[in-house]
Every structure is written in C-alpha cells, then in structure tokens.
Amino acid sequence: MPDFSHSQSAHxxxxxxxxxxxHQGINISEAMAFGIGGGLFFGYLPFIRIxxxxxxxxxxxxxxxxxxxxAIPGVRMVQKKFRNRDEAMAELDRALAxxxxxxxxxxxxxxPYFPKALRFHFNAHNLVVYGKEGDEYLISDPVFPxxxxxxxxxxxxxxxxxxxxxxxxxxxxxxxxxxxxxxxHLIVRGIQAVSKMMLGSxxxxxxxxxxxxxAKRLGKWPQRLGQERAxxxxxxxxxxxxxxxxxxxxxxxxxxxxxQESAAVMQEHRLQDxxxxxxxxxxxxxxxxxxxxxxxxxxxxxxxxxxxxxASIHRCAAMEEKVFAELQKWTKQHS
Amino acid sequence: xxxxxxxLLKLICTTCNLHDVDLDSIGPxxxxxxxxxxxxxxxxxxxxxxxxxxxxxxxxxxxxxxxxVVLQSVARLADYIKKNR
Numbered sequence: 001m002p003d004f005s006h007s008q009s010a011h012x013x014x015x016x017x018x019x020x021x022x023h024q025g026i027n028i029s030e031a032m033a034f035g036i037g038g039g040l041f042f043g044y045l046p047f048i049r050i051x052x053x054x055x056x057x058x059x060x061x062x063x064x065x066x067x068x069x070x071a072i073p074g075v076r077m078v079q080k081k082f083r084n085r086d087e088a089m090a091e092l093d094r095a096l097a098x099x100x101x102x103x104x105x106x107x108x109x110x111x112p113y114f115p116k117a118l119r120f121h122f123n124a125h126n127l128v129v130y131g132k133e134g135d136e137y138l139i140s141d142p143v144f145p146x147x148x149x150x151x152x153x154x155x156x157x158x159x160x161x162x163x164x165x166x167x168x169x170x171x172x173x174x175x176x177x178x179x180x181x182x183x184x185h186l187i188v189r190g191i192q193a194v195s196k197m198m199l200g201s202x203x204x205x206x207x208x209x210x211x212x213x214x215a216k217r218l219g220k221w222p223q224r225l226g227q228e229r230a231x232x233x234x235x236x237x238x239x240x241x242x243x244x245x246x247x248x249x250x251x252x253x254x255x256x257x258x259x260q261e262s263a264a265v266m267q268e269h270r271l272q273d274x275x276x277x278x279x280x281x282x283x284x285x286x287x288x289x290x291x292x293x294x295x296x297x298x299x300x301x302x303x304x305x306x307x308x309x310x311a312s313i314h315r316c317a318a319m320e321e322k323v324f325a326e327l328q329k330w331t332k333q334h335s
Numbered sequence: 336x337x338x339x340x341x342x343l344l345k346l347i348c349t350t351c352n353l354h355d356v357d358l359d360s361i362g363p364x365x366x367x368x369x370x371x372x373x374x375x376x377x378x379x380x381x382x383x384x385x386x387x388x389x390x391x392x393x394x395x396x397x398x399x400x401x402x403x404v405v406l407q408s409v410a411r412l413a414d415y416i417k418k419n420r
Binding site: 008010011030031116145235239242247248249251254256282286287289293294299 | 351352369370378379380382383385386387389395396397398399401402404
C-alpha cells in the first residue's frame with residue numbers, strides 16, 4: 001500500500017496543505033498552514049446569496065491558503081485544470097504511478113463516503129489521493145479520522161461537479177519543497193496580511209468593519225424580515241461560523257493555535273498574549289452562536305434577544321480590533 | 336455508563352430541552368449528534384452542548400479537538416473531559 005501519513009483536521013484546505021507538506025518532510029501543523037496561508041478573514045456579503053441567504057464568511061476565499069503555500073520560496077506546486085474527464089483521470093493516474101500524492105478539489109455531494117446527511121453542494125472540498133487499487137482510489141480526506149476509498153466513477157463526478165466554485169478537475173501536487181521551511185518570515189508575512197485585511201479594508205463589509213456591519217444588520221432582521229426569516233438568517237450565520245471545517249468560533253480558535261505555535265517559534269510572549277486574546281474572541285463568537293441557536297430552537301432564555309446578540313457581536317469586533325492592532329504593531333517591528 | 340457519563344447525558348438533555356428521552360435506552364457509544372443519534376440532536380444543539388460543557392467543566396472544544404470529534408458519543412465526551420479538566 002502506498003505510504004501517506006493521514007492526519008484528521010478541522011478544515012480541508014489547511015489540512016491538505018499540512019498533510020502534503022508533511023509528506024514531503026516539512027512537518028507542519030494544520031494551524032500553522034492556516035496561519036502562514038493567511039486563512040483568517042471576515043466578510044459579510046449580503047449581495048451574494050447561498051440558498052437565498054446572505055454570505056457570511058470567516059475565512060479567506062477557497063484556494064487562498066494553497067496559493068500562499070505555493071508562493072513560499074523554494075516551493076513548487078504543480079496545478080492543473082481540465083476540460084476532459086478522461087484526461088483528468090489519466091493525469092491523476094500518471095502522478096500516482098510516480099508515487100506522487102495529489103490534491104484534488106471536489107464536490108462534497110458526489111463523494112459517497114460522506115454520510116448522506118453531510119453531503120451538500122459545496123464544490124471546493126480538498127482531499128489527497130495517494131494511491132489506486134483496482135478501480136478504487138485511496139484517499140486521505142482530512143475531515144475524516146481514517147483514510148477512505150472511492151470508486152473511480154464517483155471521483156470523476158466529484159472532480160467535475162457543476163455549479164458555484166466548479167472544480168473543473170483541478171489537481172495539484174508539490175513538485176519541490178525547500179530543505180527547511182523558514183517559518184519566521186512566513187509567520188510575519190501571514191500575520192501582516194490578515195491584520196491589514198481585518199483593520200484596513202476600504203470595504204465596510206470586510207474585516208472588523210464588516211463584523212460591525214453584520215451586527216447592525218442582524219439587529220434589524222426581525223423588523224425587516226419577520227421573525228421566521230430572521231431566525232432562518234440567524235441559523236445560517238451560526239452554521240457558517242460553527243459547522244464542519246471552522247474548528248469552532250469561526251476559525252478564531254484555529255488562528256489562536258497558530259499564534260500560540262508562532263509564539264514558540266519566534267520566542268515572543270506578545271504573540272502568546274495575542275493567542276489568548278484570540279481564544280477569548282472565539283469564545284465570544286461561540287457565546288453569540290449559542291444564544292442564536294437557543295433562539296432558533298425556540299428555547300431562548302430570558303436574557304436572550306437580538307439586541308443581546310448585537311451587543312455580543314460588537315464585543316467580538318472590539319476584541320478583534322484590539323488583537324489585530326497589537327499584531328500589526330508587532331509585524332511592523334519584525335518586517 | 337459511569338457516573339460522569341450519566342451526569343453528562345442529563346446535562347445534554349437539560350441543555351437541549353429533551354424531556355421525553357429514556358436515559359436508560361442510551362448507550363455510552365451511541366452517536367450524540369446527527370441523524371443516527373437516539374437523541375435527535377443536530378449541529379445547533381452540538382454548539383450549545385459545547386458551550387455548556389465549557390462553562391460547567393472548564394473544557395474547551397477547539398480546532399484541534401473539534402466538537403465534531405469530541406461529541407461523537409457520551410463516552411468520548413466523558414474521556415475528553417477527564418483528560419482535560
């Protein structure tokens with residue numbers, strides 16, 4: 001059986017990035033891949049609708065982390081998209097025959113090893129194919145505890161799923177990595193990019209301004225949309241924040257883990273303090289989400305209300321504003 | 336079920352307003368969340384359980400120990416609390 005060390009992760013893209021690098025001898029955690037890949041984000045984009053509900057995202061666009069990893073000096077990542085399905089599968093088989101583990105972008109809905117309840121139309125799910133036995137592909141899907149298998153026909157469907165973020169057969173693999181990863185520079189660069197976006201975006205829907213914008217809008221949902229649709233919108237925000245892939249607290253816990261690891265690499269207690277503050281922000285996001293869940297489930301406590309949730313989101317904004325200001329100051333001293 | 340597992344099961348039922356559950360019919364390894372769960376709980380319930388567990392036992396479910404993994408069963412949750420509190 002081909003050799004590939006599978007590790008379960010919270011988020012597929014950072015998990016695949018970490019697993020591919022680790023396979024090449026660069027031991028890296030999921031949190032570190034997420035952080036140096038500039039994975040954290042906040043955007044509330046009501047003009048983009050998912051099933052009729054406004055897009056709220058807590059992480060960078062799909063593919064951003066892999067792009068950042070590919071841009072690391074000394075890393076060469078081969079990336080290909082295809083129009084022809086046979087060609088796409090033949091190219092995958094060629095790489096596997098050369099013992100190269102291959103990252104794929106896929107549509108979750110078509111992957112039969114996902115429990116039916118978890119299959120949804122999301123076309124930017126990343127996984128690693130590391131071998132083939134007969135007509136079955138051996139897959140390291142980072143959101144699963146153990147490697148899985150998938151029939152060729154199903155994998156073709158997943159690689160060529162149609163709709164938003166259609167993968168178009170996208171495959172990628174690491175053709176070259178540096179002997180040693182110079183983490184210090186990458187950590188500074190990753191924190192710099194995220195701090196700039198969180199604090200300095202000119203768009204009011206992005207970063208800390210976006211968090212405050214969401215708070216303002218959310219407070220008006222019951223009047224504007226009626227209670228039922230307001231609760232529907234609320235449930236959607238909570239799912240985007242807490243469900244599969246975020247690691248909880250809208251990726252804030254994962255970013256805190258990255259800061260904590262970075263503090264050790266950089267021998268920098270300020271990053272450790274920022275990690276604690278980011279964890280506190282994640283807790284506050286989760287408290288908001290728990291209140292929202294109680295309201296959606298019709299078991300609200302006496303002090304649960306839309307006004308209380310607005311206050312909670314404003315607290316998240318203030319906490320993140322403070323921590324990213326501190327991180328920005330820190331990066332200026334280290335770049 | 337050991338005493339902590341029983342305590343957790345009661346806490347989960349209280350948190351999620353599950354009044355009609357026969358606690359004796361739930362096994363320690365039964366799925367806690369999702370369509371296969373005898374409790375009929377979903378991801379929003381999982382979130383509330385995660386917050387309640389953190390408040391009651393001081394144990395956080397984070398990106399390395401996600402609620403998806405920790406809340407697989409009451410036995411798994413109890414082990415996680417024992418190891419981390």
